[in-house]
Amino acid sequence: GDSVTQMEGPVTLSEEAFLTINCTYTATGYPSLFWYVQYPGEGLQLLLKATKADDKGSNKGFEATYRKETTSFHLEKGSVQVSDSAVYFCALADDKIIFGKGTRLHILP
Amino acid sequence: DSGVTQTPKHLITATGQRVTLRCSPRSGDLSVYWYQQSLDQGLQFLIQYYNGEERAKGNILERFSAQQFPDLHSELNLSSLELGDSALYFCASSVGDGRTTDTQYFGPGTRLTVL
Numbered sequence: 001g002d003s004v005t006q007m008e009g010p011v012t013l014s015e016e017a018f019l020t021i022n023c024t025y026t027a028t029g030y031p032s033l034f035w036y037v038q039y040p041g042e043g044l045q046l047l048l049k050a051t052k053a054d055d056k057g058s059n060k061g062f063e064a065t066y067r068k069e070t071t072s073f074h075l076e077k078g079s080v081q082v083s084d085s086a087v088y089f090c091a092l093a094d095d096k097i098i099f100g101k102g103t104r105l106h107i108l109p
Numbered sequence: 110d111s112g113v114t115q116t117p118k119h120l121i122t123a124t125g126q127r128v129t130l131r132c133s134p135r136s137g138d139l140s141v142y143w144y145q146q147s148l149d150q151g152l153q154f155l156i157q158y159y160n161g162e163e164r165a166k167g168n169i170l171e172r173f174s175a176q177q178f179p180d181l182h183s184e185l186n187l188s189s190l191e192l193g194d195s196a197l198y199f200c201a202s203s204v205g206d207g208r209t210t211d212t213q214y215f216g217p218g219t220r221l222t223v224l
Contacts, residue, residue, distance in 0.1 A: 034212075036215075042217060042218075043111065043113075043199055043201075043215030043216050043217050043218050044152075044199070044201075044213075044215040045111065045214075045215060046212050046213070046214075049212065089152065093211065095165075096154070096157070096165045096167075097142075097154065097211075097213065098154070099151070099152045099154070101151040101152075102151060102152065
């Protein structure tokens with residue numbers, strides 16, 4: 001069946017560092033791909049999405065490109081801030097949505 | 110604020126008891142989803158309703174049930190509670206029936222503690 005694998009955390013970086021959180025997927029169809037973020041004490045909220053191969057989703061300085069050839073949707077940000085500390089979930093939606101286990105990100109000032 | 114509301118925010122109860130969690134979706138959204146988030150299991154999809162009908166089922170135990178009412182709010186009923194049911198329960202809503210491009214909007218969650 002469909003699945004999502006994302007890098008285990010926690011990931012700890014200093015402010016202004018470059019961020020990559022890896023996400024790969026397996027799917028039989030042509031899913032849409034998402035990154036959701038969960039800030040402390042809150043529910044998940046959509047960060048960005050891509051609906052077809054080679055699409056790039058972007059929001060708040062974060063980017064991810066839908067790569068069909070490598071079945072990946074890695075999340076990147078050029079310069080992280082302390083306020084980016086949160087848990088990040090990669091997800092795919094085909095017939096139903098499937099979430100990865102989440103990656104906790106800590107940004108140190 | 111996502112526009113999805115959940116009540117109560119916190120719930121503390123004893124093993125063997127029954128509780129009901131309530132969710133009101135965003136205005137105009139027809140789908141409601143329920144998730145369980147725990148430290149060891151991560152985020153688990155439980156069940157989805159679309160316009161009053163069950164649309165998809167995930168890892169929902171037989172002790173749990175849900176329904177969506179004509180006004181589109183939803184309730185998740187958890188019975189014969191066990192210690193392991195302690196978790197955060199999230200509700201989410203979306204406009205459509207949950208197919209590929211649907212974005213889900215999450216509520217703030219209900220934290221259930223079973224003692």
